[in-house]
Amino acid sequence: MWHLLPPLLDGMKTTLLVTLYSIAVALVLAFAAGFGRLSKSRTVRGVTLVYVEVFRGTSLLVQLFWMYFALPLLLDVRIPAMSAAVLALGLNYGAYGSEVVxxxxxxxxxxxxxxxxxxxxxxxxxxxxxxxxxxxxxxLPAFGNLQIELLKGTSLVYLITLSDVTFRGMVLRSSNMTETPAIFGWILILFFIVAFALTRLIRFFERRAAVGRG
Structure with a gap:
């Protein structure tokens, strides 16, 4: 089933881009909202609390649909699929990360x-x-867990037309249903490889942060 791998790898490039951009957005928002929750200003704390509770308390899938389908109708502005995916994932996992901070x-x-x-x-x-x-x-350990969850969350972005690895898998499956086990087997392997690499990266930062500390 090696012929399945090239199209899936093409889709994996999009998955990686969404993951990296979303991690960067989520990290910025996590620190901004985390410090906002600690602010002496009641207004800042209140605004931050609303953001955190709304994005933690609603479905990521619904947030993706809002970013890509609903907001353009309300604002009359077309949001590219990549931007909508990065924004939804960044806002969602940034809310969780703010509690870590x-x-x-x-x-x-x-x-x-x-x-x-x-x-x-x-x-x-x-x-x-x-x-x-x-x-x-x-x-760092909690951030490591969140980035793995974010990576897995990217499997939903194909629902807003992004041609990620899940989308490529679904296209391959539609052309030959008998290859379904092989297709999703490859997708599992690809996600595991990326997740393992992210885990090792966090372990590296943990060792660096521990240098000179008891």
């Missing part, structure tokens, strides 16, 4: 903040030099 920042011992205050560090310096490096180390 918030909880890990709060998990840093209060004594660290008190010591930084005693050293006359500004709030920005305390966060950048003392709190965030310790919190980052705690965030």
């Amino acid at each position: 918030r909880s890990c920042v709060l998990a840093v011992p209060k004594g660290q903040t008190e010591a930084a205050i005693a050293l006359n560090l500004t709030p920005r310096q305390r966060m950048r030099r003392i709190i965030l490096p310790q919190a980052w180390r705690m965030m």
